[in-house]
Amino acid sequence: MKIEKIETFAVPPRWLFCRIQTDQGIVGWGEPVVEGRAEVVRAAVDVLAEYLIGEDPLRIEHHWQVLTRGGFYRGGPILSSAVAGLDQALWDIAGQHYNAPVHALLGGPVRDRVRVYSWVGGDEPDQVADAVAAQVAAGMTAVKMNASGRMSPLPTAGEVAAIVARLAAVREVLGPDRDVALDFHGRATAAAARRILPELAPLHPLFVEEPVLPEHAHLLHDIVTCSPVPIATGERLYNRTDFVEPLRAGVAVVQPDLSHAGGISEVRRIAAAAETHGALLAPHCPLGPIALAASLQIACATPNFLIQEHSIGIHYNAGADLLDYVADPEPLRILHGHIRAPQGPGLGVTIDEAAVRRADRAGHAWRNPVWRHDDGSFAEW
Numbered sequence: 139m140k141i142e143k144i145e146t147f148a149v150p151p152r153w154l155f156c157r158i159q160t161d162q163g164i165v166g167w168g169e170p171v172v173e174g175r176a177e178v179v180r181a182a183v184d185v186l187a188e189y190l191i192g193e194d195p196l197r198i199e200h201h202w203q204v205l206t207r208g209g210f211y212r213g214g215p216i217l218s219s220a221v222a223g224l225d226q227a228l229w230d231i232a233g234q235h236y237n238a239p240v241h242a243l244l245g246g247p248v249r250d251r252v253r254v255y256s257w258v259g260g261d262e263p264d265q266v267a268d269a270v271a272a273q274v275a276a277g278m279t280a281v282k283m284n285a286s287g288r289m290s291p292l293p294t295a296g297e298v299a300a301i302v303a304r305l306a307a308v309r310e311v312l313g314p315d316r317d318v319a320l321d322f323h324g325r326a327t328a329a330a331a332r333r334i335l336p337e338l339a340p341l342h343p344l345f346v347e348e349p350v351l352p353e354h355a356h357l358l359h360d361i362v363t364c365s366p367v368p369i370a371t372g373e374r375l376y377n378r379t380d381f382v383e384p385l386r387a388g389v390a391v392v393q394p395d396l397s398h399a400g401g402i403s404e405v406r407r408i409a410a411a412a413e414t415h416g417a418l419l420a421p422h423c424p425l426g427p428i429a430l431a432a433s434l435q436i437a438c439a440t441p442n443f444l445i446q447e448h449s450i451g452i453h454y455n456a457g458a459d460l461l462d463y464v465a466d467p468e469p470l471r472i473l474h475g476h477i478r479a480p481q482g483p484g485l486g487v488t489i490d491e492a493a494v495r496r497a498d499r500a501g502h503a504w505r506n507p508v509w510r511h512d513d514g515s516f517a518e519w
């Protein structure tokens with residue numbers, strides 16, 4: 139079998155898909171994207187495709203090595219995301235070739251269903267109790283929300299009180315047997331995180347995500363030790379080496395993104411590194427159906443998996459949503475807060491190619507907002 143053709147599709151709301159065609163009729167799909175930089179990743183995929191054309195798609199690990207190391211310069215979000223999408227598509231092809239779900243090729247399923255969480259509250263959460271109640275009514279067992287909107291570098295007593303009050307309101311709706319995770323989005327300084335986390339501890343969040351920016355990984359150890367709240371990070375880390383410092387700092391949860399951190403091949407290694415450090419895996423995935431399908435395969439093959447993010451109904455999905463691009467929504471159906479272990483060959487989803495080609499003609503130019511503090515200076519989003 140040889141790779142014949144590689145195409146990319148920029149589809150709303152903000153995604154990029156790739157399609158790898160083989161000379162034996164098997165087609166694999168991947169999702170190589172950095173949100174807000176889709177056209178840059180698209181160019182990277184085009185360059186990497188030069189190498190893949192004519193190659194045997196079943197030599198996934200060999201191609202991963204060449205694609206990540208063969209260009210001399212390596213790592214970072216653009217290249218790692220381009221490789222991630224191509225890697226997903228190669229695993230999709232391998233699964234179809236061997237007529238097995240990808241998780242079967244990774245050693246077989248270690249669970250029957252995958253726990254997922256939903257987002258509430260958008261970029262600047264305010265009144266979230268009703269949104270949480272709706273998720274509970276829909277059967278969800280866990281939600282996640284941003285801790286706050288724009289945050290002062292050293293938040294006022296009022297800002298901190300608002301974060302705690304919002305979490306308390308959500309805990310009230312959820313009760314003791316469901317979970318809420320809180321995403322700081324790197325908006326806090328380390329000093330602010332040390333001040334806020336002890337106040338959150340009595341409300342028992344599942345984890346607090348990105349309490350500091352990824353470039354401040356060297357400060358994570360202090361944050362881990364300042365409070366019993368489990369710390370999560372990793373959506374802006376791109377390979378197993380990037381996770382060394384957070385894991386040594388003692389984070390409880392790592393959150394590699396299947397479309398940013400080198401795909402299935404690398405995330406399974408990140409999961410093993412986390413297992414070595416007693417940490418759990420909760421892949422980041424505010425993306426499309428292929429990234430979610432790849433995440434589910436990893437969830438089924440990973441003993442130290444905790445929970446999976448999904449984007450159905452997320453605030454970013456304006457104009458198009460995750461299920462718009464699959465021929466059959468059943469493999470991604472959420473029941474009682476879980477998705478059943480994938481059964482179909484490859485990634486286990488059938489992409490609606492006509493819908494994808496149609497959507498690509500419209501394309502998108504999604505950019506994240508740029509926030510400012512009251513004095514006009516840049517604020518983390």
Ligand SMILES: [Mg+2]
Pocket residue numbers: 321323347348373
């Ligand atoms: Mg996040």
